[in-house]
Amino acid sequence: MSFVKEKYRPVDPMGTIIALGIILIWFLSLLFFLNWEMDYTNPLTYMGVLIQMHLYTGLFITAHDAMHGTVSFNKRLNKAIGWFCAILFSFNFYHKLFPKHHDHHRFVASVSDPDYHESGDFWPWYWSFIKTYLSLGQLVLMGVAFQLLRLVYPVENLVFYWMLPAILSTFQLFYFGTYLPHKGEHDNKHQSGSMKKNHFWAFLTCYFFGYHYEHHDSPGTPWWRLWRYKS
Numbered sequence: 001m002s003f004v005k006e007k008y009r010p011v012d013p014m015g016t017i018i019a020l021g022i023i024l025i026w027f028l029s030l031l032f033f034l035n036w037e038m039d040y041t042n043p044l045t046y047m048g049v050l051i052q053m054h055l056y057t058g059l060f061i062t063a064h065d066a067m068h069g070t071v072s073f074n075k076r077l078n079k080a081i082g083w084f085c086a087i088l089f090s091f092n093f094y095h096k097l098f099p100k101h102h103d104h105h106r107f108v109a110s111v112s113d114p115d116y117h118e119s120g121d122f123w124p125w126y127w128s129f130i131k132t133y134l135s136l137g138q139l140v141l142m143g144v145a146f147q148l149l150r151l152v153y154p155v156e157n158l159v160f161y162w163m164l165p166a167i168l169s170t171f172q173l174f175y176f177g178t179y180l181p182h183k184g185e186h187d188n189k190h191q192s193g194s195m196k197k198n199h200f201w202a203f204l205t206c207y208f209f210g211y212h213y214e215h216h217d218s219p220g221t222p223w224w225r226l227w228r229y230k231s
Helices: 014-034 043-067 075-088 094-106 122-133 136-149 155-182 199-206 212-217 223-229
Strands: none
Touching: 014 043, 014 075, 014 155, 014 223, 043 075, 043 094, 043 155, 043 199, 043 223, 075 094, 094 122, 122 155, 136 155, 155 199, 155 212, 199 223, 212 223
16 A cells, blocks of 8 residues: 555544553553562663653653644544643643644744754753743642652652653653754755664654654654655
8 A cells, every 4th residue: 555545544543542552551561660679680670761761752752643633533532642641741731732843843943943953962952842841830740749659659669660761751752853853954845854764763762753754744644654654
């Protein structure tokens, strides 16, 4: 089947099933590791951080897909899942993310692009990226949630498997989904680069969003079909 036909296939019910699957796996994994007896000699202690990081990234990618209407063609369900995933990702608010992300697509790599930093330098760009999407309200909510969760789970586990993976996932999202695709000059209509074709690595790094030109060229394609667009 050609991609032209593939890109217009309905996402229901697969989009919803995949989204709910990511939420469920994130929750079960988090529950497991919050009850994990910390053993710094066990490799799984550290592997758990990476697993949770990748699942946090999956939450944000799902919220992102909802912004493009590709979780479900049922608008209420699509928005509800997007809203829920955004909240789970460190209390982000879907209604604030939505316009900023569409400005990114509309004004990509320009002064009006909220995800872009003209310096092209990693750390100033990352700091600008974080300031754009982090608010005082989020910090307060995360603080309250932490104080409540510490009544049930060990602080050490909360730091390792709830806080640290969320922070690391911002680097994963920024580096593979914003910095690498948009740094430097690009001689194409979307001002976007794209990683070489390697579906395993593309999924592992950022749920195929290293195929970033392809995403900008077809924003209506959900992440789990994006690999089909890579030539």
